[in-house]
Amino acid sequence: MTNTQSAAMKSGYAARRKAANIIIYVILSIMVIIWLFPIVWLVMRSFSGDNLIAPKNFFPTEWTFDNYINLFAVWDSEANAWVDPDPFPYGKWLLNTFIVAVCSAVISTLIILMISYAFSRLRFKTRKTFLNFGLILGMFPGFMSMAATYNIMEIFGLKQSLVGLVIVYSAGAGLGYQVSKGFFDTIPRSLDEAAKIDGATRNQIFWVIILPLSKPIIVYTALTTFLSPWADYIFVSYFMKDNQENYTVAVGLYNMLEPNYIANYFTRFCAGAVLIAVPITILFVIMQRFYVAGVTGGAVKG
Amino acid sequence: MVSKTKRALALVLTAMMAASALAGCGPNNGGGTQNSAASANEGGTASQAAVQDINDPKVKEKIINAMAKEAEANGGKIELTLWCSGDDKPFEKTLVDAFEKEYANSNYEFKITIRNAYGEDKAGGKVIENPKEAADVFNMADDQLSQLVTAKAIAEVGSLFQGNVVANNTDDAVEVCSVNGTAYAFPKTSDNGYFMYYDKRVFKDDEVGCLDDMIKKANENGKSVYFNITGPWYMTAFFFTAGCEITYDVTKDKQVATFNTDQGLAAGKAICHIAESQGKGFEGSPGTVGDNAFVQQGFKEGTLAAAVIGTWAGPTIKEAIGVENVGAAKLPTVLMDGEQKQLDSFGGYKVVGVNAFTKFPVSSQALAYYLTNEDSQIKRYQERGYIPTNKKALEDDTIKNDTALKAIEAQMPYAHPQGTSVGGTYWAVKPETIGSEAYDKKGKLTDDRIKEILQNVVTQLEGE
Amino acid sequence: MDYLDYVQMTTGQRFVYKLKSFFMGIPGAIVKLVSIVGHFIASFFSMIANGFKGYGERFSNGDTGTKLSYVIMGAGNFVHKQIGKGLLFLAAEVAYIVYMVSFGFQYITQIYSTGVNIGGNIVNGVIGNEGPIYGQDPDGLTGDVIINSDTVDDSNKILLFFVMTVLITIAFVVVYVANTKSAYAVQQIEQSGKKPMSAMEELRSFLDERFHVTLMAIPVILLLIFTVLPIIFTIFVAFTNYDKNHQPPGNLYWWVGFENFADVFYTNKMKSETFGKILLWTIVWAFFATFSNYILGIVLALMINKKGIKFKGFWRTMFVITAAVPQFVTLLVMRILLDDKGAINSMLGTNIPFLTDMSGVWPKITVILVNMWVGIPYTMLISSGLLMNIPEDLYESARIDGANAFQQFTKITFPYIFFVTTPYLITSFVGNINNFNVIYFLTAGGPNSDSYYQAGQTDLLVTWLYKLTVNSSDYNLAAVIGLLVFVICAAGALITFNMSKASKNEEEFS
Structure with missing residues (x-):
């Protein structure tokens, strides 16, 4: 094989590769346009002065920031004052959701870590039974028993309340231990053994040795439990019924x-949707590697 | 031929009977007192004693004393919840404030919460679902009344209030509020029916009689006539027109809708006929945005020239094309069985009910009555455009000359009361499938398919 | 087929084989599920039998304290000077007795009463004793009112308290048996001359040997109250006539046995046909939704991660953004956009019935396409991470062996990703069976059809369940559907379990 031949082959190969790359660029560009279209459209609508639902133009004919302002206060020209946006107190809802999300994220994360540590590191007689029960409970469709949950909350005097919502979310977290259990399983047992020889109790091992090693899974758990109240429609709409002040x-x-x-x-x-989507999107983009680690880590373990 | 004449004759007769029966409730008729006496007799308890006027200070004192007793059991507080429709809340708030002033007393204080999560379409069902925690006082459409009574979730109207309700409201309004001769609700508005709004720049007042002609004219102008044939409430009009029997027996909870007959087929074909013009001067579905949004946007953008809808759309249409350009008329005629027939419709009322499990029965009844008395109804008309049921309120000059009211009155002979025509099961079996499919296929349905769809509706009703 | 045949197959064949065995495995899994349930019940009873045996033996071998603790809980501990523990046992007994006498017992008696229904007939099995009673109103201010509104029975409450009482009783029995065991244990310790644990030592054990109790107590109690209790309640509802005509407290409901199940399977033509159609669509949907996302997501990841493609981070972020926006927002926007009078049709000047086509074809395709829009970025994100994990020297040696890009994909990339993500694939299949959001927010199950009971053509079992609960108050039917979804998911999970066992074996071989 002479040099020229090899060079020709190389350049033919390079050309083919270049053509393939161009095709991929085209496909990717088209896909990005399709994928971003609804989101950009939503943003455009949120700045639109007309109230059209199906406009012929992609861009608003009249730009305004009013939609965002009106989420929090509406100008009453008769009273000459800013008033609450009555049927839809968005600011209140935003606050509700934030409170619920933070509280349930803290409690749920604790519960999930506790349960998955117990299942992963501790051995006790009823462990298998509990694992099986967890598996079985997880297979019932989540909102099948909404009505009964509501009745129970009524007994505790917590129906239609934010506290009730936090409790229900946190209680349900007990079943979401698989991913973090998978993570704990990967931490070498020799660490525990060594600590035990040094006289540490299981309680100390949990707080001093295991938790500091579990940063990714703690972040992942906190992230998912924090995000879920922002997107939950079914249960909240059933649970809050007519109590609009406590909607999320x-x-x-x-x-x-x-x-x-x-x-x-x-x-x-549209404005309201953009407003919650922006922080959540940023949070998710920053945390995506934890998300991937969480899901695939769990997946590998099966 | 014979049968056709007979049917036509029957139709005329029914129309005349309906018209004569209804003449009594029109604002132009002075015979109100006689009618009220007659219906008071049917009212049972209220009939024997003379009606005690609620504005009489003695009567009012009696009510306030009873309210104070209720408050006493609750630490001096009267806590009520009121459910109303979404955008009505600010207006209802002004009425509630006025009520608190009217019935103010040193023995108790009010704490009345207004919530608008459950509108008039849903309220009844939500009360049945869990009466103990539902609102004490709620607004609803009249057809939910019978189910509420069966479920024992709605309170009877006390004889004192009942006497006043019967004396002051039109007979029809009182009738829809009653089940087996007992009143269970307070009539609020008489406009829970539909008629036609049109753009006067497109149609002259004498051009709105025939749907086919209107569609043609609208098409020439590049606009459309809107009739929601995919909505069960609207498309039922065709089956009334064709002469199908659509009745609901409260006591047996039995719904009849004879769609599987020749009349049903005729109605189905008439729907298909207008659906053929879909996109060519006719618009048969609002899409997922719903009637109100669609009509508002249609008039605003100039794509609609006429729309079959109710009073609630009035303000937005006026805003979109200017008050002077808005006309209202009864429904047009449609081509059915080869002839032009006047479209029938639902004519319903919106009413206020009191929860049977309320802790404050007297206060709730007082509030419900107050929300539906003459002043409140007039204010409601002025602020929200809703047509009153109160006889004196209907005498009010501006109300009497309201274009929408005139259209409703013109449609009245062809309107069927909702409460005795349909119960919840009717809506549950999705009778609108025929309309949706006609819309989807632009009217190209075979007779067999029409029959099949309509038979399915009947089968489902029988299976219930 | 044995392992040798399996390893000789190409990746494609393996894929088809796995798929085939998945679906062929369904009947077997159901049989297995039944046998597992049977086994579970059998072992449960044998456990109880053993429990009784031990219970009897402890009694006959016990000293006075132990024997006394069979009646007065904690007595054995008192005798052996474990005062704190004894007090706890005693308190549990007293609390249980007080609970039963003052509250719990009445609900056990009310769970099966005789009453009068709406038509005036006498029925057995009514849950609760008394509906509303009316009294006269002499002042004419309220009409005839319900005079017992505070005490009127509510079948829901009675059934709920009944379940609660049963759970509490079971918990009490567990504590009671623990009490006899504890008494016997402390007796034996003393007899062997050792000193029983002090209260302090016992407490300390909860941070060490019994740390699992400390960790799990609160989560398990929360689960029992807010998950187990409601589920048991709902299972009971499946055997009652709790529907729109029997809504307490106005009308009490009663036990009807297996009537609702019979309705769904054969007696009620409309309901059973609806169930059949929805079940079929649920499976079809889950299949397409899962595999379209999976395959195209991997392809997308491959394109982005291909050598020579620039701005990898940019491309990835663009797609991640769409995944990050809350799902209900994007889905609602999609619904508005895709409406037959929506912005897409309006911009294109067309009239495509994306979501409203009555034949159901367009909506079914649309929901799958939109689901791809929602799901592909996720798969891309996950498989991107995995692609980077594949050791580069594998490709290097393949290249030396003369493998082209396509061969590298089929021999290295795909097997690797497929192997690692098989469990993910199966969880997402089960997840799609229960995929409420995409369907409910997009079409709400529509378009409606004349031949479906309370459902539309894109309804899944779970959205149907939701509609039955929220729209039509058919609580009993909803409970039946919920149970059936459970059975389907459990069967699916069993197959998953078998398959992942198989893949683990594969790992050992290679």
């Missing part, structure tokens, strides 16, 4: 699209 943003935003309201509130819905 998901229920509130959904209600803005009811036939009675959509005509007047659609662009406001």
